[in-house]
Amino acid sequence: MSEEINFPANEALATLLRPAFGFIDAMALKCVVKLGIPDIIHSHGRPISLTQIATQLESNSPGHRCLARVMHVMSRRGIFASTSSLENEILYDLTPSSRLILKDSSNNPSYAPIILMLNDPELLAPLHYLSFTVTDGGVAFEKAHNCSIWEYLAEKEDVNKIFHDGLACTAKIAFRVIATEYKDVFASVQSVVDVGGGTGTTAHEIVKAHPHIKAINFDLPHVIAIAPKYDGVTHVVGDMFKAIPNGDVVILKSILHDWDDDDCVKILKNCRKAVPEKTGKIIIFEQLVQQEGEGPIDDIVYASDLLMIAHTGGGKERTEAQCETLLKIAGFPRYRFIGNPGLPSIIEAYVE
């Protein structure tokens, strides 16, 4: 008599295989971003058939069949909505999520560059070495590429651009909110220094919203080399572990999460020296781990935390309390949690 085989319940199997197949969702999303499908749907102005999408792409029929399957998966994930026409043809429409990856417009910065950055093959490679970081304590990025992420970006012009385009879009998004909802943050400020400011998008957004402010965008040489010129923004090359240019306010956006606590304290102490003795402040943008975070955004923060391990080794996403501890050690005894307008939360910290 043959032994009965107990297959796992479908739910158990799906729970197991969903993360195993997670790369498919990521790559299908990358595919629709690269093809500009959301913009094709948007410019059509109403739900669109696959044939109409394919015409816009000038795609031939075999590719068309492949796109149908990509669109099906993306619709199941809520990236597109699908309905049937009277002729029983599937029609695709945008959802609030795919609206976020429409081409950049002045009121609507696009998340498309960060999707391309997160799914760049060379930036993904270190994730294959997560188990190595557990067993050997090494840095996954170094295992994959034989150098630190910053050294790698300095060498690889194309990946450097993808990385900084990705971050620049998050800077536009964050500052669109700052400019509208937290105007008072920059009201009495004359000068700002954006430390590790990338290609200067944050500094540019601040100066656009507050033209009286003089901004310095401060970063490593290979980053400043690809930074566009912006009126009111001076690009300065330097190392934040050595010295930071002076300003009324120092900004640290997505910087602390790249470093371990000791390095964060070194950076923060240099920020402390760069701002005025009594009135100086720093503004920190970081995605914070919530104590009881069980919401959809918390999943992203936990995912980003693993990405920090893979990319930087010592980097991590922190709770507000962990940030407060670092600030106090570095000479910022007082801080104010300003808000959480999306992924990054905003914290102002004061020298007195």
Ligand SMILES: C[S@@+](CC[C@H](N)C(=O)[O-])C[C@H]1O[C@@H](n2cnc3c(N)ncnc32)[C@H](O)[C@@H]1O
């Ligand atoms: C995660 S990116 C954040 C970029 C930018 N703040 C943003 O959010 O768009 C970290 C930045 O820190 C810069 N960086 C790394 N080490 C640095 C150093 N020692 N001194 C100055 N900048 C540094 C990197 O070049 C990079 O632009």
